[in-house]
Amino acid sequence: MMVRVTAPSPRRFASSDEWRWPRQSRHSSVKLMRRLALALLCASFPVAAQGQQPAADTVVVRAQLPRDVAVEVVSLFNATTTLRTTERTDIAAGRDVPGDVAVLDGPLTVAGHVAGRVLAINSDVILARGARIDGDLLVVGGEVEGSEGAVIGGELRIYHAPLRYTQQGDQLVATLDATSVEEQWWRRFERRGRRNFNRLEIASAGVYNRVEGLPIRIGPVLYRDQGWGHFRLDATAVVRTESSFASSTPDVGHDVRFEARAGRQFGASVGGRIYDVVAGVEDWQLSNAEVALASFFFHRDYRDYYGRHGGQLFAALRATGNAELTLSYSDERWRARTTRNPFAFTLDGVAWRDNPQLDAGRFHLANLTLRVDTRNDDLHPRDGWYLLADFERGAGRIDAAGPTSPNARLTGTGTTRYHRIFVDARRYNRIAPNAQLNMRLVTGGWLSGDPLPLERRLSIDGPGTVPGFDFRSTGGTDVGTCGEVSSPPGRPAQCERVALAQLEYRNDLHVSVSRGSGAQRRTRLRLDGAWVFFADAGRGWLVNAPASSLNVGRHELPPLSSYRTDLGAGLDFDLLGVYVAKALSEPKEPPNVFLRVRRRF
């Protein structure tokens, strides 16, 4: 088989960091014949043709404009009435074009202002510094120079493959290749995240846990792009592997959410949600993946859960992906969930830790939540801030109060009204090219009103907080969970306020294991990670339990000597980290070895 082989050399560099590719020759008859010959050959040997890849050092350049892009540009060209030319065109500085511009076989030079869209077919576009295009810039069979010094209000799309066309009067007609299939994935890619879709979604509805097993949501998702924003509707049933199929009364939840969003990077959202789901009490300590894996593999569930059934309205303001302010109002009923016996790889015959019996009742909740994230990388941050602040006003009635330690709260059932705040602030700093010093401060709890219901209480306990202390193991008076004398089954979080400070020093670590020497030397294993040294301090306390030894005045902080403190070190290899932590404030506590998925915070 003979094919023409060419090297993909760059045609030229308009600016130093832009890539350029050879244009396709307009004389396509040779190419057409070659394709025909190739197609005949492939048809003769279909199995071989599918099973073999061309040789690694060959390249067949078949630059081809995707079919529906060709249709699109021809349609746009024919529809353009403000300024349509078939020759070299200059829009000088100071000139204002009130509508769309279409140029065939230019080039087009823009130094002024175009209020609409610019389309260049088989033409280069040169943008002078200060040029302004309010709409999209679409270039087919050409290149763009100077885009960095110009303002393009819409999208900039560049296709280096030229348009093949014929002219009928003043109208263009695209010459389409009937066998073209490129547009299928190409258009899918271009419209990724912006196309309309309806689909059936089957996905996890939360973490693998000891009260539901694996919650799975099943249902349709409708998405409609409106140009100015989108509508989205998720209507899913929530099936729980432990309870939906085991009891006479099917325990099937639901989660229906509607959202209308205006704008893309900046904008606002409004929406509503009705739900019957299981929620975690404190989901700020460990990630969902960590909780799920610990439950599934090691039979340790680090969260407590309760049922939420009700509805919610919300509105949000958004600034890029870095900041969001959300206001929500919910009317919901809380109820306790009992422990089931889901499968675990280890210790499967052992009983799970009880899920504490939390308060049951009806609540009206108003939340104002601010999230600011200026980190340079979500998963591997080296610089920036992360701030999550939530203010909640709750009012309702507790019908069945969950048990607490003696003196942890004076009254249980009855009407209640409270204000609560929660703040998680993190700062990531690079102190040297290979070293980081990161800090985290978590604080929150009761602000005013009645004592907090158990669902809104907090703890400083376990690997996500002060890992030198084992999870739910301290007896007697416990500043981690605010249990005193005795704790109810499952040892729920009972603190009304908490404070936690975490400090972490990280230094890059590169591990390479090689075999042989000289030219025979081969790297067998290479791991890039970091060694980590950390210190933590934190505790919880009560403010509405004067009879308790853990009570601290509403306007006071506990003495620093009463805080849980620890020191630790570990190795973090991106996906998994292994650490050891030793409690300092309780020297008798043995060191704890623990795993974390990705970073500690």
Add this chain to the structure above:
Amino acid sequence: MRVLARATVLACALSALWSAPAVAQRRVQLDVTVPSPANPVTVTSTGLFADPDMRELVRSGFPASLRYRLELWRAGGLFNDLEGTREWELIVQYDPSGQRYRVVRREGGRLEDLGSFATLSTAQAVLERPLRITQPAPQRQARRYYYNFVLDVSALSVSDMDQLERWLRGVRGGTAAGAIGSGMRTLMLRMLGGENRHYERRSSTFVN
């Protein structure tokens, strides 16, 4: 016996977690050449598809997303300051019908079709060419700077339904046991976000 089976599955799952990034990190190589008065900073990434798993996925039609980020840091003082960032993304996807690898570059609102190639090796060679970057550039004189070059590679960026569709069409083929093993590994990696492979390279420190 049951305990042994569980231990085996657990060991396989954990080894999958550990081995995937280890194998990948063995070959992908990032390089950053510090700028000189005549030339801006130059970045290079090589061995992008040397990992057999990644190569197989791309050849099976899964799009590979290569997200690059070049950061300019100013050293000195108590903390190093991030002075500028430039991000771009390259997407490579094999079209089995046309038997071509298409490469697209996206940067901000700019979308550029870089062409289609007959083999992954040629597409890779093009992606691996040195790239000269003019921005971000050091602005202050007589200060110490360095660049940090980051690459995040993900091969499974298509939607779950698309994956399922391809799976059902038997694109990857293989035996039932192989499918279960592969599915288990994919599930674990997806739970941990491990399908996204992360590489970083720091330049030497230079004085502007």
